[in-house]
Amino acid sequence: MKILYFAHFREKTNIAEETIDLPNDVTNVETLIDWLVERNDSFADAFVDREHVRVAVNQEHVEFDMPVKVDDEIAFFPPMTGG
Amino acid sequence: MKILYFAHFREKTNIAEETIDLPNDVTNVETLIDWLVERNDSFADAFVDREHVRVAVNQEHVEFDMPVKVDDEIAFFPPMTGG
Amino acid sequence: MTICIQKQDFDAGYEIKRLCAKNTNIGGVCSFIGLVRETQSGSSVKAMTLEHYAGMTEKQLVKIEEEALDRWPLEESLIIHRYGRMVPSEQIVLVVTASAHRKAAFESCEFLIDWLKTKAPFWKNEETPKGKEWVQARASDDMAADRWQK
Amino acid sequence: MTICIQKQDFDAGYEIKRLCAKNTNIGGVCSFIGLVRETQSGSSVKAMTLEHYAGMTEKQLVKIEEEALDRWPLEESLIIHRYGRMVPSEQIVLVVTASAHRKAAFESCEFLIDWLKTKAPFWKNEETPKGKEWVQARASDDMAADRWQK
Numbered sequence: 284m285k286i287l288y289f290a291h292f293r294e295k296t297n298i299a300e301e302t303i304d305l306p307n308d309v310t311n312v313e314t315l316i317d318w319l320v321e322r323n324d325s326f327a328d329a330f331v332d333r334e335h336v337r338v339a340v341n342q343e344h345v346e347f348d349m350p351v352k353v354d355d356e357i358a359f360f361p362p363m364t365g366g
Numbered sequence: 367m368k369i370l371y372f373a374h375f376r377e378k379t380n381i382a383e384e385t386i387d388l389p390n391d392v393t394n395v396e397t398l399i400d401w402l403v404e405r406n407d408s409f410a411d412a413f414v415d416r417e418h419v420r421v422a423v424n425q426e427h428v429e430f431d432m433p434v435k436v437d438d439e440i441a442f443f444p445p446m447t448g449g
Numbered sequence: 450m451t452i453c454i455q456k457q458d459f460d461a462g463y464e465i466k467r468l469c470a471k472n473t474n475i476g477g478v479c480s481f482i483g484l485v486r487e488t489q490s491g492s493s494v495k496a497m498t499l500e501h502y503a504g505m506t507e508k509q510l511v512k513i514e515e516e517a518l519d520r521w522p523l524e525e526s527l528i529i530h531r532y533g534r535m536v537p538s539e540q541i542v543l544v545v546t547a548s549a550h551r552k553a554a555f556e557s558c559e560f561l562i563d564w565l566k567t568k569a570p571f572w573k574n575e576e577t578p579k580g581k582e583w584v585q586a587r588a589s590d591d592m593a594a595d596r597w598q599k
Numbered sequence: 600m601t602i603c604i605q606k607q608d609f610d611a612g613y614e615i616k617r618l619c620a621k622n623t624n625i626g627g628v629c630s631f632i633g634l635v636r637e638t639q640s641g642s643s644v645k646a647m648t649l650e651h652y653a654g655m656t657e658k659q660l661v662k663i664e665e666e667a668l669d670r671w672p673l674e675e676s677l678i679i680h681r682y683g684r685m686v687p688s689e690q691i692v693l694v695v696t697a698s699a700h701r702k703a704a705f706e707s708c709e710f711l712i713d714w715l716k717t718k719a720p721f722w723k724n725e726e727t728p729k730g731k732e733w734v735q736a737r738a739s740d741d742m743a744a745d746r747w748q749k
Contacts, residue, residue: 289652290722291733339720342655358652358720362736365651365680365721366551366633366692366712372502373572374583422570425505441502441570445586448501448530448571449483449542449562462612465632473637473687479708480630482615486699487623537623549636551712552743558629559705593702 284353288329289360295329305353312338313347315357335361367436371412372443378412388436395421396430398440418444450518450526452510454501456533461543468525468545475524477551479558481544487537489584492577497584499532499541502570506530513564517546520560521553528561530571560597567594600668600676602660604651606683611693618675618695625674627701629708631694637687639734642727647734649682649691652720656680663714667696670710671703678711680721710747717744 287300309315316336320327330336339358340349351357368385376382392398399419403410413419422441423432434440461482469475485497510528517526525547535541542565546558565571573584611632619625635647660678667676675697685691692715696708723734
């Protein structure tokens with residue numbers, strides 16, 4: 284599973300992109316975040332305000348109940364500020 | 367009094383601009399039109415559909431009850447189609 | 450705040466660039482270009498001649514641009530309106546409005562073009578296969594202009 | 600219908616001209632240019648860096664442009680969005696829409712920019728005297744985008 288981090292998620296985790304094996308118990312975005320924040324304080328800090336976490340699965344903006352699979356591309360980012 | 371004619375008013379009357387003495391009984395735009403249509407058939411034809419006559423006195427769009435004076439610039443034209 | 454009533458064509462890109470140069474308060478620039486369409490109400494237009502009431506046009510345009518500046522927090526604005534004969538695809542009018550925020554730019558630009566369509570003393574004469582005809586004012590344009598009445 | 604996500608600056612006038620060339624059905628062209636403002640929420644901005652999610656951006660932009668084409672009778676449309684570092688007065692984004700009638704051009708242009716502000720995966724990082732800061736999303740932008748929900 285490929286995970287991308289943008290904006291302050293990249294800065295706080297110090298990771299732009301990583302590939303991980305699908306962990307046990309991770310079935311959807313919500314449980315993936317639960318698993319990530321257990322890694323270390325940087326991840327816990329990046330995801331502390333879940334209301335402002337936006338996520339895309341395979342480049343489509345989705346909700347936290349979206350299932351995730353081993354070959355998905357997941358991306359975490361804050362609310363968009365383009366234009 | 368200077369009178370200007372635009373678009374189909376100019377074409378129908380064959381006059382772009384004329385200077386006339388203020389006729390007796392002409393006090394406002396309405397009575398000026400009454401006087402003009404008595405001139406000849408071309409004028410009667412140009413002003414036949416008064417609902418679609420627009421008028422400016424001294425370059426300000428006004429209603430037919432606007433008083434007119436000897437040194438005014440009056441202009442007759444159809445509804446505008448700019449832009 | 451600039452008004453040009455002119456016979457010659459204009460370069461919209463140059464005008465937009467010039468308007469915004471050096472004003473770092475501008476966050477959004479909205480522009481509208483009106484072009485001569487080949488097809489109008491079913492018949493094909495070979496050319497169009499725009500007649501206007503010189504003197505009144507400038508006077509009215511200055512007023513309406515002032516009203517736009519009263520109603521919206523604009524940094525810059527520009528109206529260029531051509532007169533004379535034009536063929537399909539030629540540019541007729543350019544309206545540009547610049548503001549800190551996009552909403553003011555969009556609204557004021559639309560306000561100005563709605564106003565130009567119905568209140569500026571211009572008249573269009575079209576050359577079609579049926580001959581020359583004065584373009585009729587459209588109720589939809591009046592309605593568009595009326596919605597800006599305070 | 601064209602989408603460009605690019606680092607380099609663009610020439611809005613050239614793009615508008617190219618978009619409308621030879622299409623004689625176009626009666627109105629609306630365009631919007633977003634610029635870097637020097638003052639943002641009280642502090643002065645030295646520069647701004649736009650980060651984006653390459654791949655998703657293009658995919659999302661194609662979709663939203665298709666939605667605009669579904670909703671309005673557009674003849675042409677163009678979106679150019681830059682990423683990278685920009686200083687005040689620099690151009691960030693260009694949206695151009697062209698239609699037979701002005702209402703469709705204005706509405707679709709505003710729809711596209713409202714959408715870009717809230718749904719396209721871009722993030723702005725500002726350099727101010729206080730340091731570098733990620734720009735916060737604004738509720739007013741969400742509201743502007745929400746009004747287009749069918």
